[in-house]
Amino acid sequence: MGSIQLQHVNKSFGAHAVIPDASLTIEDGEFVVFVGPSGCGKSTLLRLIAGLEDTTSGEILLDGRDMTAAPPAKRELAMVFQSYALYPHMTVAQNIGFPLKMAGMDKAAIDAKVKEAAATLNLSSYLDRRPRNLSGGQRQRVAIGRAIVRQPKAFLFDEPLSNLDAALRVNMRLEISELHQQLKTTMIYVTHDQVEAMTMADRIVVLNAGNIEQFGTPMELYRTPANRFVAGFIGSPKMNFVDGAEAAKHGAAAIGVRPEHMQVSTSAGAWKGTVGVAEHLGSDTFLHVNVDGLGLMTVRTEGEKQLHHGDTVWLTPDPARIYRFDKDGRSLRAN
Amino acid sequence: MARAASTQRKVTVTIVAWVVALVIFFPILWTVLTSFKSEGDAINISHFFQTPWSIESYFEVQSRSDYFRHFFNSVIISVGSTLLALLFSIPAAWSMAFAPTSRTRDIMMWMLSTKMMPAVGVLVPIYLIFKTLGLLDNAWGLMIVLMLMNLPIVIWMLYTYFKEIPVDILEAARMDGATLGKELVYVLVPMAVPGIASTLLLNIILAWNEAFWTLNLTAANAAPLTAFIASYSSPEGLFWAKLSAASTLAIAPILVLGWISQKQLVRGLTFGAVK
Ligand SMILES: Nc1ncnc2c1ncn2[C@@H]1O[C@H](COP(=O)(O)OP(=O)(O)OP(=O)(O)O)[C@@H](O)[C@H]1O
Numbered sequence A: 001m002g003s004i005q006l007q008h009v010n011k012s013f014g015a016h017a018v019i020p021d022a023s024l025t026i027e028d029g030e031f032v033v034f035v036g037p038s039g040c041g042k043s044t045l046l047r048l049i050a051g052l053e054d055t056t057s058g059e060i061l062l063d064g065r066d067m068t069a070a071p072p073a074k075r076e077l078a079m080v081f082q083s084y085a086l087y088p089h090m091t092v093a094q095n096i097g098f099p100l101k102m103a104g105m106d107k108a109a110i111d112a113k114v115k116e117a118a119a120t121l122n123l124s125s126y127l128d129r130r131p132r133n134l135s136g137g138q139r140q141r142v143a144i145g146r147a148i149v150r151q152p153k154a155f156l157f158d159e160p161l162s163n164l165d166a167a168l169r170v171n172m173r174l175e176i177s178e179l180h181q182q183l184k185t186t187m188i189y190v191t192h193d194q195v196e197a198m199t200m201a202d203r204i205v206v207l208n209a210g211n212i213e214q215f216g217t218p219m220e221l222y223r224t225p226a227n228r229f230v231a232g233f234i235g236s237p238k239m240n241f242v243d244g245a246e247a248a249k250h251g252a253a254a255i256g257v258r259p260e261h262m263q264v265s266t267s268a269g270a271w272k273g274t275v276g277v278a279e280h281l282g283s284d285t286f287l288h289v290n291v292d293g294l295g296l297m298t299v300r301t302e303g304e305k306q307l308h309h310g311d312t313v314w315l316t317p318d319p320a321r322i323y324r325f326d327k328d329g330r331s332l333r334a335n
Numbered sequence B: 001m002a003r004a005a006s007t008q009r010k011v012t013v014t015i016v017a018w019v020v021a022l023v024i025f026f027p028i029l030w031t032v033l034t035s036f037k038s039e040g041d042a043i044n045i046s047h048f049f050q051t052p053w054s055i056e057s058y059f060e061v062q063s064r065s066d067y068f069r070h071f072f073n074s075v076i077i078s079v080g081s082t083l084l085a086l087l088f089s090i091p092a093a094w095s096m097a098f099a100p101t102s103r104t105r106d107i108m109m110w111m112l113s114t115k116m117m118p119a120v121g122v123l124v125p126i127y128l129i130f131k132t133l134g135l136l137d138n139a140w141g142l143m144i145v146l147m148l149m150n151l152p153i154v155i156w157m158l159y160t161y162f163k164e165i166p167v168d169i170l171e172a173a174r175m176d177g178a179t180l181g182k183e184l185v186y187v188l189v190p191m192a193v194p195g196i197a198s199t200l201l202l203n204i205i206l207a208w209n210e211a212f213w214t215l216n217l218t219a220a221n222a223a224p225l226t227a228f229i230a231s232y233s234s235p236e237g238l239f240w241a242k243l244s245a246a247s248t249l250a251i252a253p254i255l256v257l258g259w260i261s262q263k264q265l266v267r268g269l270t271f272g273a274v275k
């Protein structure tokens, strides 16, 4: 069991409210990702749930019980830190077994559990090593092993993959997703990488300056972003925004078009422009087009397009996929 | 040219270093030499190296004032006060390093400032307190007073070490279910062992050499080696050789300890300066 509920949580450092007022209900077994730009309060929110920071006001409920004042050790949550935070003076086996030792389990039982966890994570042959003699990926695994060895109510991950190289990151991402399928334990995962967020999450919390902008499934956020911030943050490459007269034509203060929702033509279309940079990825081509009167726009087209710097192109947005925003940036739904 | 100049500089620096070292070491050397003379020969500087050598002073010193009892007291007092200091300073340094408040800096400065106060300024109150509590000439009393004397330095040293430990690791321990006590015992202390070891060594040396409180608060029972030396320093009579023998006996153990652990000590004292 591991539902997590935040009720009007506020966290201030001095006069600076890092989290002004956050309310959130995370269901048991959910994989929730906190995503947002650097410094928006993702780590702070996670640390509040962990008990590593005290709330300034508001309540935190775990399984319906008020745990606002409980120390981390009493919350039965496991955390994986960005720095891994392994105990350097202990072997891998001792690291993984540490939570069990703290729980007062006897040595034989600890050994068995550690072996089991190590087997799941391909760490069996490293059990006697110290963390400094492990690679980054192995350290990461030990950190995860230390978290899964006891049955916590929930796992908290704070950017666990950001110190790994790109290939390893993709692997670990899959492994963590698989782990969630197996364990079915609640997981909260902090990242600023929206690809990680989209691929791993059951539901995503988008944070901006400490405020929860939207909480929903990846596809909800993609299809029906609540506001301009979410629309711009979710999706890669980023959504193109246009305001002024062009937006007014659609009865909005601003409109947004995703790069994948535009047609490119060399002969005719709605918006005329010049190709600035063309990025050829093989499977896709990203065009950065200087549109006359509207500014720089990014377009994603499938396959290899023979377009280069200086070519003149016409862009046509898919009329059904135009996002409309009012002057405060809120989404306008009905057309 | 540049190479020649730098060689010259090296030679100069080496010579200066040797001279300084010799000047510092000379009194110790002379004390040791004097201790192997008879009382009459000890003051006869002009024929110092012609007169015979003897170890008689050592026997006399031992028979007159029992070296080993004083030695034993010194060990108990210096080790005891150091362990006592660690007991208090580890939690103190933990809180200053990992749970600082806006006043932590001021408190640390205030602690350090107490070291600038002349000890004699509080001699009378401490003497009276000790008298009332029956702690005069008592090993416990000395342990407590030396612990208090060195506490600021011990806390500062440990604080510097603890600052080097990533707070994440302590937080990980908390997440793993460690109570505060277990966090200290299983995670912080083992990680800080090198720092704690050099703090311990330095504090033992400081406590061993401490002469003000040990002389003023002891008489016979708890008197350590400092008192043992002092008993031979007299305005009247010829005690040079015996005084030297006593001094040599008193500093020898700590000299050996310092020699064995000099690497630890230097590392400890320069820690933080060279990361
Ligand atoms: N102990 C603290 N004292 C004062 N301000 C703090 C403290 N911890 C965090 N902050 C501030 O709170 C804000 C949010 O920090 P937080 O670490 O939660 O951001 P984040 O979303 O995790 O960013 P990143 O993606 O860079 O890790 C930042 O502006 C930060 O400066």
Ligand SMILES: [Mg+2]
Residues within 6 Å of the ligand: A042, A043, A044, A158, A159
């Ligand atoms: Mg962070």
